[in-house]
Amino acid sequence: MPNHFFTILSKYCQQDIVPMHMPGHKRNPLCTMPDPYSLDVTEVPGVDDLHHPEEMIRDLMDDLTKWYDSKQTYLLVNGSTCGILSAITACCYPGDKILVARNCHKSVYNAIKLLGLRPVYVYPRKLKGTMGELGIAGEIEVSEVRRLLMENPDVRCAMITSPTYEGIVSDIASI
Structure with a gap:
């Protein structure tokens, strides 16, 4: 059974694809050292916890x-x-409103359910190419966040992913 698991993963990784999924290292080596695991130590004196x-x-x-x-x-x-x-959890109480980008990480939805929050959705701009819509969510527009906050002044916090998995960046400083 473990060999079957390894075979499936190896076959997938040999494909000529750009991994736009987790994990974040994108199957690229982070360093050139022969054994990075030799430095993986924690919770012992001298290397902190x-x-x-x-x-x-x-x-x-x-x-x-x-x-x-x-x-x-x-x-x-x-x-x-x-x-x-x-x-x-640190920002919200049960029943609070939370401004949520519709393309956020799925754990945001878990938090909404666990805490009984009321989501106020902000939708990303639709990206268009020469052939029409690209099917990739664009940035969250500052004007749309401003509008939703004016309509919902009791929003407790906002969750916006930037950059997104596709590399789209929203103007977080202005938001």
Whole structure:
């Protein structure tokens, strides 16, 4: 059975495709070292603990906080779903409204259901090419967010993916 699993994955990875799906490394090596797993150690003295950073991980988070000019930066230990669920839970109470880009990560919908939130949807602009619509969602327009917030002043937070899986960037600073 494990060999069958390996065979199917290997066959898929040999196709001449651009992987527009998870994981984010897109099947490209992140580094050229022969054994990156030899550096994969955590939760031992001297290399810090992701769950309670006090040394080099704390320093990295502090540096990222300055870099992004944010109040606080956290490194995730469970991927984007963990971060999205945590962020929404920190911002919203059951029954709150949340502004949601219709092309958001599916974990946003999980948070909406888990917390009993009321979504206010903002739809991305439709991209058009020389032959008509491209079938790819475009950016979230600032004017549309502004309009929805005027109509829903009780929105507690907004979830907009930028860049998207297709590389589309919205003007988050203006939003």
